[in-house]
Amino acid sequence: MTNATRSDETGLRGWLRRVFGGPSAVYGLILYSALIAGVSDESTDSLEVLIVSLFSLIIFFIAHVFAHTLSDHGEHGFWHALEGGVRESAGMLYAAIPSTIVLIAGATTRMDADDSVGLALLVATIVLGVLGYSAYERRGAGHVVRIIGAVGTAILGLAIMILNYAVH
Numbered sequence: 001m002t003n004a005t006r007s008d009e010t011g012l013r014g015w016l017r018r019v020f021g022g023p024s025a026v027y028g029l030i031l032y033s034a035l036i037a038g039v040s041d042e043s044t045d046s047l048e049v050l051i052v053s054l055f056s057l058i059i060f061f062i063a064h065v066f067a068h069t070l071s072d073h074g075e076h077g078f079w080h081a082l083e084g085g086v087r088e089s090a091g092m093l094y095a096a097i098p099s100t101i102v103l104i105a106g107a108t109t110r111m112d113a114d115d116s117v118g119l120a121l122l123v124a125t126i127v128l129g130v131l132g133y134s135a136y137e138r139r140g141a142g143h144v145v146r147i148i149g150a151v152g153t154a155i156l157g158l159a160i161m162i163l164n165y166a167v168h
Contacts, residue, residue, distance in 0.1 A: 017134070019094045024064065026131060028092025030160050032057045032099060033124040036117055037165040046106035046116040053103075057096055064089040099124045121161070129154035 009017055019025065035053040068085030069078070076084065099120040106116020132153025136146040 017138075019091050020131060021134060021138075022088070022091045024089050025091030025095040026128070026157070028057065028061070028089075029095040029099075029124055029127060029131075030157055031060060031092070032096040033121055033157075033161045034165050036099065036103070036120055036124075037161060040113065040117040044113060046103050046111065046113045049113065049117055050100065050103040050107055054096070054100060057092065061089055061092050064092065095127065098127055124161075125154045125158050128157035 032053060035056045036049055039049045039052045039056075065082070065085035068088055069081045072081035072084060075081075102120040102123050103116055105111065106113065106119070129150040133146045133150035135153070136149035141149065
């Protein structure tokens with residue numbers, strides 16, 4: 001069980017923590033960002049980047065749900081394991097929403113593809129920073145430590161995105 005599923009908070013704040021506070025959200029956001037960067041080149045437009053990256057993320061989501069279901073169905077039954085897999089992996093999709101909105105805006109306006117990709121990656125980095133801040137807040141850290149944690153999380157996430165892009 002992850003930190004995201006252990007949250008006792010209710011309401012919108014509790015839902016946000018459960019959805020965005022887990023490892024699948026961080027992993028999904030880094031993966032999606034690397035996919036966006038990897039798909040983007042001089043000949044692609046924002047719509048192509050969006051479609052290829054989003055479908056790729058959905059495939060990874062399905063793989064995560066499959067892995068969770070396969071590993072848990074012996075103990076909990078198929079449907080319960082499947083439900084748990086979807087719940088545990090949903091953060092991958094939710095965390096991609098802000099960057100996806102940017103790519104949709106780029107595809108439906110006259111925004112240059114490089115600009116929409118750059119902005120989508122910037123938004124993903126900011127979301128990682130927010131996730132880092134939130135994690136330190138939950139630990140009861142002071143404001144300075146939260147900010148340092150947020151910046152560190154964003155930088156580390158950006159470095160992982162770059163490494164993932166370079167390898168692929």
